[in-house]
Amino acid sequence: MNYGVSIMKGYLILLLAVAALLLLLPLPALNVLQPDKPPASDTSSGHTTTSRTEGSATALTSASEESSGTTHTTAAGDNTETAAAFRVLDAAADRVVEISERDFIIGTLAAEMYPSYHPEALKAQAVAAYTYYSWRREQARAAGDDRTRADFSDVPAAFPRFYTAEGLRERWGGSFDEYYEKLAAAADAVAGKRMVYHGEPVMAVWHAISFGNTESAADAWGEDVPYLRSVPADEDKLSPGYQSVVTVTADQFKEMVEQKFNVKLTGDAGNWIDLSSVKRSEAGSVAAVTVGEQAVTGAEMRAALGLRSPAFTIGYDPDSGGVFTFTVSGYGHGVGMSQYGADYMARQDSDWKEILCYYYTGVEIV
16 A cells, blocks of 8 residues: 655645635535434444543443533533633534543543444544544634634534443343443544644545545545545455435426525436436546536535435436435545545554555554
């Protein structure tokens, strides 16, 4: 595997520009909400982590309201007043939740990976999550460390419910002790580790299953990020969730597309999509396709039709009133680490550092 380094000028300016761009993207584009993940079945994919000396399966406690209006979610024996913590906006309750780094990473692993995944894959996910959210925290606090302001809000939809012992017990039932201890062990093993590029923290995004190659940031978002390059990921094709099929009638397609895009679809439905116009990225996603008379991206089609990824083929059957069939590869935006691929690499004896250095080109782990 080649982990070559690409040298870029004005790196910090670019990083901030990409951050601003990502804030404009739908949250599923970052794979931090459930639509970018396989169904929550603990048998096909997973992610997780832990820290502190207790390592107890009962370490997480329920959030308790503080008079300041900031909720503190803490581990047993932990004190977020002194321990490093994240401040997260719970948008549904319109409140800021302060949670220790350890509990936040364990909760994020529980929300983002299946506990059945290999421990080395869980460690890789823990480092990626800590890197990404530390980067977001640094951006937010650069303007001043105001405890009433959140560091970020783009966390799994399960927050804060599944970031407490009660929530995880509800989710995992009798497997709580086993799963929590596994995730906590992974988190503790890599506590405080994060990735940097040329000394600067990286935007360590991830996704569930690639298209057979990971997508570059340049192709996904139009901004070249040196450590987010396309790399081969053929092993993802072995995932039970690699391929999915979505069928919509011509009437359904017309309604969804006209609602999403500024187009008017008339005449023969078989001519609504110009299949000869399809352009693909290096990784295989749809870079552009003409619908009606408008060029749209695969990501835009994905959002309009509820597809798992922007990598798909299109078929049309004129019988029975006309049906469009979208055969989709992968799950998520495809940028950064493939979670399924990380698990596969771990089962082939790669450790968490090798996994991260494969998916994030040229990074260092500090």
